[in-house]
Amino acid sequence: MHIAVLAGDGIGPEVTTQAMKALRALAANGPQFTFTEAPIGDAGYDQTGDPLPEATAELAERADAVLFGAAGTYESDLRPPEARGGHALLRLRKRMDLFANFRPVFAFPELIGASTLRREVIEGVDLVVLRELTGDIYFGQPRGIVTEDGERVGINTMRYTEGEIRRVAHAGFKAAQQRRRKLCSVDKANVLETSALWREVVIEVARDYPDVELTHQYVDAACMLLIRRPLDFDVIVTGNIFGDILSDAAAMLTGSIGMLPSASLNARGQGLFEPVHGSAPDIAGKDLANPLASILSAAMMLRHSLGQPEAATRLEQAVRRVLAEGLRTPDIMEPGATLVGTEAMGDAVARELA
Amino acid sequence: MHIAVLAGDGIGPEVTTQAMKALRALAANGPQFTFTEAPIGDAGYDQTGDPLPEATAELAERADAVLFGAAGTYESDLRPPEARGGHALLRLRKRMDLFANFRPVFAFPELIGASTLRREVIEGVDLVVLRELTGDIYFGQPRGIVTEDGERVGINTMRYTEGEIRRVAHAGFKAAQQRRRKLCSVDKANVLETSALWREVVIEVARDYPDVELTHQYVDAACMLLIRRPLDFDVIVTGNIFGDILSDAAAMLTGSIGMLPSASLNARGQGLFEPVHGSAPDIAGKDLANPLASILSAAMMLRHSLGQPEAATRLEQAVRRVLAEGLRTPDIMEPGATLVGTEAMGDAVARELA
Numbered sequence: 126m127h128i129a130v131l132a133g134d135g136i137g138p139e140v141t142t143q144a145m146k147a148l149r150a151l152a153a154n155g156p157q158f159t160f161t162e163a164p165i166g167d168a169g170y171d172q173t174g175d176p177l178p179e180a181t182a183e184l185a186e187r188a189d190a191v192l193f194g195a196a197g198t199y200e201s202d203l204r205p206p207e208a209r210g211g212h213a214l215l216r217l218r219k220r221m222d223l224f225a226n227f228r229p230v231f232a233f234p235e236l237i238g239a240s241t242l243r244r245e246v247i248e249g250v251d252l253v254v255l256r257e258l259t260g261d262i263y264f265g266q267p268r269g270i271v272t273e274d275g276e277r278v279g280i281n282t283m284r285y286t287e288g289e290i291r292r293v294a295h296a297g298f299k300a301a302q303q304r305r306r307k308l309c310s311v312d313k314a315n316v317l318e319t320s321a322l323w324r325e326v327v328i329e330v331a332r333d334y335p336d337v338e339l340t341h342q343y344v345d346a347a348c349m350l351l352i353r354r355p356l357d358f359d360v361i362v363t364g365n366i367f368g369d370i371l372s373d374a375a376a377m378l379t380g381s382i383g384m385l386p387s388a389s390l391n392a393r394g395q396g397l398f399e400p401v402h403g404s405a406p407d408i409a410g411k412d413l414a415n416p417l418a419s420i421l422s423a424a425m426m427l428r429h430s431l432g433q434p435e436a437a438t439r440l441e442q443a444v445r446r447v448l449a450e451g452l453r454t455p456d457i458m459e460p461g462a463t464l465v466g467t468e469a470m471g472d473a474v475a476r477e478l479a
Numbered sequence: 480m481h482i483a484v485l486a487g488d489g490i491g492p493e494v495t496t497q498a499m500k501a502l503r504a505l506a507a508n509g510p511q512f513t514f515t516e517a518p519i520g521d522a523g524y525d526q527t528g529d530p531l532p533e534a535t536a537e538l539a540e541r542a543d544a545v546l547f548g549a550a551g552t553y554e555s556d557l558r559p560p561e562a563r564g565g566h567a568l569l570r571l572r573k574r575m576d577l578f579a580n581f582r583p584v585f586a587f588p589e590l591i592g593a594s595t596l597r598r599e600v601i602e603g604v605d606l607v608v609l610r611e612l613t614g615d616i617y618f619g620q621p622r623g624i625v626t627e628d629g630e631r632v633g634i635n636t637m638r639y640t641e642g643e644i645r646r647v648a649h650a651g652f653k654a655a656q657q658r659r660r661k662l663c664s665v666d667k668a669n670v671l672e673t674s675a676l677w678r679e680v681v682i683e684v685a686r687d688y689p690d691v692e693l694t695h696q697y698v699d700a701a702c703m704l705l706i707r708r709p710l711d712f713d714v715i716v717t718g719n720i721f722g723d724i725l726s727d728a729a730a731m732l733t734g735s736i737g738m739l740p741s742a743s744l745n746a747r748g749q750g751l752f753e754p755v756h757g758s759a760p761d762i763a764g765k766d767l768a769n770p771l772a773s774i775l776s777a778a779m780m781l782r783h784s785l786g787q788p789e790a791a792t793r794l795e796q797a798v799r800r801v802l803a804e805g806l807r808t809p810d811i812m813e814p815g816a817t818l819v820g821t822e823a824m825g826d827a828v829a830r831e832l833a
């Protein structure tokens with residue numbers, strides 16, 4: 126199985142290295158992997174003048190799966206889009222048509238203390254945000270800054286076709302069928318026509334899934350409910366920009382964003398797997414980053430793109446065991462636990478797999 | 480002083496009645512008020528065929544201030560926009576040019592237990608979300624559902640002019656000067672051109688306020704930080720749609736959305752004052768609603784539109800005293816407190832003012 130490794134910027138390389146270490150440990154008595162590394166993000170820009178070098182994009186399209194670290198930094202965000210590391214990820218999502226972005230949020234019992242929410246509110250949380258990833262205001266035309274009557278005006282376009290809504294709705298219902306059969310669709314249908322169409326199409330698709338309970342929430346109310354009663358949610362399906370905000374809010378509930386993986390899939394089953402956390406340049410290269418989100422992203426890759434559910438489960442169980450042993454990186458440290466660095470955490474997971 | 484009272488739908492009328500009761504109690508030894516009531520929302524639609532009857536809009540424009548309850552219901556949200564109660568509010572905001580929407584979030588020490596966040600995270604929270612209220616994707620053209628290649632397509636337009644950004648930025652810096660002198664501007668400048676312009680203009684305006692510390696956050700990160708470290712925030716300024724989501728998230732932090740007032744102001748100092756909670760039709764007419772958000776909105780009205788800061792402070796202190804006495808409506812009830820209804824809570828505040 127051929128994995129494209131796009132480690133990118135900031136802490137991307139060091140956490141991705143630990144995920145590869147875990148996959149190699151699995152390979153000792155399981156599936157075999159070939160890794161090909163390629164530059165992306167600021168790293169891609171520095172080497173080739175393009176944050177998404179053509180060779181990198183082609184490698185990603187050819188591979189069985191993409192293991193992604195992080196792209197972009199606050200500095201490069203100030204450059205024009207074509208020179209921004211972060212834009213490489215947007216372009217790769219679009220180019221590979223990775224429309225279904227799954228962000229599971231699971232409250233690890235070992236880490237309840239890391240949350241800013243009360244124990245009884247967060248205990249047992251197990252939800253998935255399914256964010257549409259290739260449409261919406263992220264890509265809509267027209268866009269830009271124009272001058273009207275001597276004044277600058279910023280313009281972006283929110284836009285969804287019924288086909289785009291339908292395919293992500295199907296993905297949402299299917300995910301709910303594999304879980305507790307509850308799907309909450311989030312929109313702003315009381316204000317936006319795009320959302321009114323979103324809601325209409327989701328209701329049409331629901332006819333094919335009579336076993337799934339469908340509810341609707343406005344995005345502002347959904348954000349409240351996530352904080353108020355996160356246990357009420359199973360699968361949440363929403364558009365690209367609302368999903369960007371809601372999935373970060375959901376990620377924060379557990380207090381351990383350093384633990385959260387994600388999968389972005391297209392219709393051909395190809396996928397890009399990345400930690401929810403970003404490039405965190407301030408802690409890069411200091412052996413401080415938590416590699417578990419990247420390692421758990423590798424587990425999602427095994428399950429969703431590589432057809433290796435048993436290997437995925439072994440990897441997840443190894444992570445649970447190192448947590449149970451009390452090993453903690455700084456982001457999830459608590460009194461009485463054992464503080465370890467990025468490298469030592471990766472070693473511990475690999476040892477569990479041996 | 481002439482106050483237009485637009486009580487609207489659901490629990491709007493019953494909470495607004497208690498706010499008027501409190502204002503009348505203040506009048507016994509202070510400012511005098513005349514109240515004129517007019518229909519809006521579903522109530523306006525049922526009586527006149529228009530959720531914002533022309534006579535209501537004219538009354539609001541003429542009055543010294545508008546005391547607003549709530550408009551719309553989930554039912555009327557399913558009708559076309561021109562028949563939706565909730566749209567009356569959007570139209571009135573636009574018509575009166577109420578561009579500056581202040582939503583203070585204050586963690587009442589008496590109510591810390593109502594939050595789903597841990598005590599130490601929420602204790603001392605005192606922030607304001609300043610949401611731009613008359614621009615953005617709420618009002619941008621073109622918008623609608625069109626057919627392209629036989630497919631329905633939903634379209635909305637995010638749009639800000641530099642003038643719109645500049646005036647709300649000034650309002651944000653001025654508010655920060657009255658408080659702890661920290662302003663956090665929230666956008667999505669790494670993806671949206673509208674946000675890139677937003678950030679540029681906010682930075683330009685900042686030159687006039689060297690005493691205010693300006694920071695910037697992407698909206699997804701801001702939503703995280705609100706949950707993670709709400710104490711870090713003083714004033715947050717953001718656009719209409721991001722403000723809609725963030726202010727609800729912020730409101731939920733304290734766990735007592737039934738306590739939170741808001742003010743929407745225009746450049747002429749006119750304002751509309753309303754509780755942050757909506758019409759809550761499920762508990763309407765049952766004497767269950769918390770009237771304190773409406774009463775605290777009346778206090779904001781006294782301070783921001785009627786030039787009566789002392790009366791505002793008296794009203795706020797009366798609210799604090801009834802809380803200290805242990806009176807609680809169901810939404811903020813906790814063991815050992817005294818459960819009261821809407822009416823009794825309003826009576827208690829009026830008694831404190833006598």
Ligand SMILES: CC(C)[C@H](C(=O)O)[C@@H](O)C(=O)O
Nearest residue numbers: 197211212215369669670699
């Ligand atoms: C870096 C940024 C462009 C990106 C996004 O907005 O999609 C990030 O926030 C994410 O959620 O993956």
Ligand SMILES: CC(C)[C@H](C(=O)O)[C@@H](O)C(=O)O
Nearest residue numbers: 315316345551565566569723
């Ligand atoms: C009712 C709705 C149109 C409104 C909005 O989105 O502005 C509400 O959510 C609010 O925050 O006042």
